[in-house]
Amino acid sequence: xxxxxxxxxxxxxxxxxxxxxxxxxxxxxxxxxxxxxxxxxxxxxxxxxxxxxxxxxxxxxxxxxxxxxxxxxxxxxxxxxxxxxxxxxxxxxxxxxxxxxxxxxxxxxxxxxxxxxxxxxxxxxxxxxxxxxxxxxxxxxxxxxxxxxxxxxxxxxxxxxxxxxxxxxxxxxxxxxxxxxxxxxxxxxxxxxxxxxxxxxxxxxxxxxxxxxxxxxxxxxxxxxxxxxxxxxxxxxxxxxxxxxxxxxxxxxxxxxxxxxxxxxxxxxxxxxxxxxxxxxxxxxxxxxxxxxxxxxxxxxxxxxxxxxxxxxxxxxxxxxxxxxxxxxxxxxxxxxxxxxxxxxxxxxxxxxxxxxxxxxxxxxxxxxxxxxxxxxxxxxxxxxxxxxxxxxxxxxxxxxxxxxxxx
Amino acid sequence: xxxxxxxxxxxxxxxxxxxxxxxxxxxxxxxxxxxxxxxxxxxxxxxxxxxxxxxxxxxxxxxxxxxxxxxxxxxxxxxxxxxxxxxxxxxxxxxxxxxxxxxxxxxxxxxxxxxxxxxxxxxxxxxxxxxxxxxxxxxxxxxxxxxxxxxxxxxxxxxxxxxxxxxxxxxxxxxxxxxxxxxxxxxxxxxxxxxxxxxxxxxxxxxxxxxxxxxxxxxxxxxxxxxxxxxxxxxxxxxxxxxxxxxxxxxxxxxxxxxxxxxxxxxxxxxxxxxxxxxxxxxxxxxxxxxxxxxxxxxxxxxxxxxxxxxxxxxxxxxxxxxxxxxxxxxxxxxxxxxxxxxxxxxxxxxxxxxxxxxxxxxxxxxxxxxxxxxxxx
Numbered sequence: 151x152x153x154x155x156x157x158x159x160x161x162x163x164x165x166x167x168x169x170x171x172x173x174x175x176x177x178x179x180x181x182x183x184x185x186x187x188x189x190x191x192x193x194x195x196x197x198x199x200x201x202x203x204x205x206x207x208x209x210x211x212x213x214x215x216x217x218x219x220x221x222x223x224x225x226x227x228x229x230x231x232x233x234x235x236x237x238x239x240x241x242x243x244x245x246x247x248x249x250x251x252x253x254x255x256x257x258x259x260x261x262x263x264x265x266x267x268x269x270x271x272x273x274x275x276x277x278x279x280x281x282x283x284x285x286x287x288x289x290x291x292x293x294x295x296x297x298x299x300x301x302x303x304x305x306x307x308x309x310x311x312x313x314x315x316x317x318x319x320x321x322x323x324x325x326x327x328x329x330x331x332x333x334x335x336x337x338x339x340x341x342x343x344x345x346x347x348x349x350x351x352x353x354x355x356x357x358x359x360x361x362x363x364x365x366x367x368x369x370x371x372x373x374x375x376x377x378x379x380x381x382x383x384x385x386x387x388x389x390x391x392x393x394x395x396x397x398x399x400x401x402x403x404x405x406x407x408x409x410x411x412x413x414x415x416x417x418x419x420x421x422x423x424x425x426x427x428x429x430x431x432x433x434x435x436x437x438x439x440x441x442x443x444x445x446x447x448x449x450x451x452x453x454x455x456x457x458x459x460x461x462x463x464x465x466x467x468x469x470x471x472x473x474x475x476x477x478x479x480x481x482x483x484x485x486x487x488x489x490x491x492x493x494x495x496x497x498x499x500x501x502x503x504x505x506x507x508x509x510x511x512x513x514x515x516x517x518x519x520x521x522x523x524x525x526x527x528x529x530x531x532x533x534x535x536x537x538x539x540x541x542x543x544x545x546x547x548x549x550x551x552x553x554x555x556x557x558x
Numbered sequence: 559x560x561x562x563x564x565x566x567x568x569x570x571x572x573x574x575x576x577x578x579x580x581x582x583x584x585x586x587x588x589x590x591x592x593x594x595x596x597x598x599x600x601x602x603x604x605x606x607x608x609x610x611x612x613x614x615x616x617x618x619x620x621x622x623x624x625x626x627x628x629x630x631x632x633x634x635x636x637x638x639x640x641x642x643x644x645x646x647x648x649x650x651x652x653x654x655x656x657x658x659x660x661x662x663x664x665x666x667x668x669x670x671x672x673x674x675x676x677x678x679x680x681x682x683x684x685x686x687x688x689x690x691x692x693x694x695x696x697x698x699x700x701x702x703x704x705x706x707x708x709x710x711x712x713x714x715x716x717x718x719x720x721x722x723x724x725x726x727x728x729x730x731x732x733x734x735x736x737x738x739x740x741x742x743x744x745x746x747x748x749x750x751x752x753x754x755x756x757x758x759x760x761x762x763x764x765x766x767x768x769x770x771x772x773x774x775x776x777x778x779x780x781x782x783x784x785x786x787x788x789x790x791x792x793x794x795x796x797x798x799x800x801x802x803x804x805x806x807x808x809x810x811x812x813x814x815x816x817x818x819x820x821x822x823x824x825x826x827x828x829x830x831x832x833x834x835x836x837x838x839x840x841x842x843x844x845x846x847x848x849x850x851x852x853x854x855x856x857x858x859x860x861x862x863x864x865x866x867x868x869x870x871x872x873x874x875x876x877x878x879x880x881x882x883x884x885x886x887x888x889x890x891x892x893x894x895x896x897x898x899x900x901x902x903x904x905x906x907x908x909x910x911x912x913x914x915x916x917x918x919x920x921x922x923x924x925x926x927x928x929x930x931x932x933x934x935x936x
Contacts, residue, residue: 156869160695167688176676255827279807282672286818287826320823334800334818341803403728503730510734 184250185209187227187312190261190297191274194233194240200266202240203231203298204252207310226309229302237277254283258316260290260333261297261352267379267386271340271347279337286334289319291350292379292386300352305373315352318375322350326399326408327376327392340381344502344517348398351377351389380490380498387496390487397487400431400448401499410452410479414459415471422459422468424452424476424537435505437512442505443528448480450533454540460548468546469537476535488529495521565767569777571702572761572768575846576781577788578708579757580611582840583664585792586812588750591894592793593806596738596746598731600802601793606747608790610906611754612782618758618909619778621916622765624923630762630912631857636926637915646908647858650759653904654851655875657756660897661844662686662879663889664810668833668840672813679883687876689841690848694868698767701845708842711835712788718832719795722819727798748898750789755905757785760846762909763853809890851875 188205195201206228230248234240244252262274278284293300306314319330328350339347357372378395379386390398399406410424429450436443454469462468491499502520506513516523540546567575584604592600618630625633631650635643666682693701736743761778768774796805796815808814816829849864852871856864882889916923 157695160692164688164692167684176674282675285827286814287820334804337807338801338804341807342801343803507730507733510737513734 182250183253184248186254186257187310188259188301189257190301191266192263192297193265199233199235200237200240201231201233203301205229205301205312231298257288258312260288261300262292263297264292264294267292270384272384275337275340278333287332289332290336291352293352295354303371303373315373323405323407326396326406328378329402329404345500346496346498347381348378348498351379380496382496393483393486394490397483412472412475416459416461420458423456425455427451427453435508437509442523446531448533450535452537454537457546462546465540473535473537477533480533481531484531492525565698567702567768569773573777573781574705574709576757577785578705578839578842579760580753580785581712582843583660584753584789586810587664588753589793589796590808590811592746592749593802596743598802599738599743601797603743603747604750604790604793606744607750608786614758614906615778615782617913618761619774621909621913625926626771627766629766634912637919647854649904651851651854654847655878656900658847658875659879659882661847663883665840666883667810683876683880686844687872690845691872693845694849705842708839711838715832715835716788716791719819722821723795723799731798731801748902752898752901755901759905
């Protein structure tokens with residue numbers, strides 16, 4: 151009987167203690183949160199400080215797809231900046247003048263200025279991966295401008311600019327001019343003892359047309375995602391060109407649905423365009439007498455999506471000539487990325503990892519002087535390209551008069 | 559503790575208990591520790607430990623099966639004598655207090671670090687104690703039923719993680735293998751052995767309650783296999799998606815994995831759903847650790863029933879868990895450097911020791927088995 155009372159206590163206790171489990175600790179109403187959608191990291195004005203710029207959504211003015219301004223300000227975002235000796239201090243300094251608690255859980259992009267990236271990204275990676283509020287799928291990028299400028303720009307179709315830049319990455323495979331790198335993959339490459347990191351480059355270009363003054367075409371700044379920055383260890387070393395970036399994307403395993411603009415085979419000086427549909431990239435390292443070489447097999451299948459070649463009478467003639475040209479172009483892009491890596495000693499193509507996977511025992515001696523070994527490595531590149539489909543047209547488009555001449 | 563005839567665990571419940579007991583700490587905290595010690599071979603170390611754990615589990619079943627009415631500790635009483643039996647009960651008690659602490663670290667760091675950073679640690683510990691004590695007063699059978707729900711939760715959690723992360727899986731991240739050497743990888747597997755020590759020790763205690771002794775071996779085998787597979791998925795994904803280096807960066811590597819998962823472009827940060835599933839198996843583990851500690855304490859001081867020991871033992875393990883969880887750095891050092899020295903010798907050593915000694919004292923075991931069977935028939 152004496153255990154009956156204990157049993158009753160045990161039954162009642164959960165109800166009493168459940169008071170502690172209702173989420174009252176640290177609760178914050180959504181109305182009191184300042185939702186950060188994009189963050190930029192620049193060097194501060196004082197030496198050794200960082201400037202953090204936060205793009206904060208104003209939900210009442212960002213309602214719906216068009217941003218119907220129920221909040222009355224007409225501005226769906228508020229951008230604020232603060233300095234500090236560390237990123238965390240700078241973020242906390244934002245709270246000095248933000249009327250709401252700054253909340254990072256919905257942040258979509260992190261922009262680093264080139265100056266910060268050249269100085270070292272260790273602190274940024276440590277902070278953003280240590281913080282439980284931030285998402286690991288947040289896109290990370292570098293800009294040659296100031297990061298605050300990118301963060302403060304009203305860009306794209308979305309009401310919130312951070313959303314627009316986020317979507318640039320989702321659809322980056324269509325241009326294949328920049329690697330989509332989120333914090334998870336950036337951290338993984340950064341921690342890798344062999345490989346070096348790459349980050350996409352964003353810039354501001356005058357491409358947009360203002361809604362009110364339509365005659366001022368190209369005066370509204372837009373964020374452009376193109377090219378990439380490459381690193382050695384903690385520091386950014388330089389920028390890649392577009393062909394170098396496109397070449398590097400094959401090694402980094404990013405899918406592509408890019409276009410390829412080539413000369414018409416009829417020497418008319420006009421252009422024809424291919425769209426990549428499928429591709430297959432295989433790289434195999436070889437080691438012989440301490441000398442490293444790589445054999446690359448690349449196969450790309452295209453559709454012919456546009457041809458302005460009036461004197462070419464058949465798709466077949468066109469595709470035969472273009473396949474060869476596409477092969478040459480793909481090969482050039484691969485080589486440009488390889489040469490950049492060899493020249494700078496930055497293994498952003500993750501070639502060392504491939505050697506390590508295939509020759510783990512030999513790698514122990516190779517790794518100590520890998521940049522030198524990489525600079526001497528040979529590459530045998532096999533590229534195959536095929537144009538499988540002219541899409542809807544059975545014959546290229548030409549003026550009727552020209553067609554009749556050919557038929558005669 | 560004599561065999562309580564009212565308590566009856568089915569073979570399926572026993573299998574579910576094994577899965578729940580091995581899973582929670584193994585997928586996150588253990589993987590982070592093993593990566594820091596074995597580098598990219600941490601997933602191989604997991605395989606080694608699964609094989610070792612499965613073998614010891616089967617050995618435990620074999621040993622208990624010789625006297626199916628007595629738990630492993632009770633057999634030690636018979637084979638080794640009363641005082642050495644007391645030492646074994648004491649070591650089991652210390653083991654279960656440690657196992658409770660290890661599970662509490664897992665519970666608190668999952669919930670506090672990733673979801674509820676403002677809640678004081680004592681609230682988590684109180685919540686654990688209230689739930690586990692409450693469950694224990696309801697008895698082993700209720701906990702075992704909950705373990706079946708726990709298996710379902712584990713399945714859901716694994717499926718959700720697979721869906722959200724398989725597209726980022728890069729098999730080359732699992733290579734190269736055995737870079738830290740075969741013996742070193744084997745040595746590092748002791749970290750996951752600590753996770754297997756818990757189901758082994760609990761099996762030694764509860765097996766007499768499990769119905770149909772003929773099915774014990776197959777149930778244990780299924781439990782070990784299923785537990786092994788559900789655990790092994792995590793280091794494979796952690797290596798292939800996060801990379802080994804990133805896995806080693808984190809205290810709770812599985813949460814890093816969970817918060818990196820994304821289904822399409824629209825469903826992300828669903829780790830809250832995953833952790834809800836995870837919590838069930840973790841609570842089952844905590845309940846059984848408290849059960850093991852209470853039972854060992856009751857045997858140590860000569861109580862017939864373990865229930866009077868539940869509250870005092872809960873207070874003791876609660877204080878120990880609180881002190882352990884209070885400092886992250888200390889908790890990780892304790893888990894990585896100290897806990898294996900207690901968990902593996904007790905968890906794996908006890909069935910091996912009792913098994914060897916029962917071979918030496920074969921006649922007495924046979925005699926007892928015969929008298930037990932006579933009593934049963936009567």
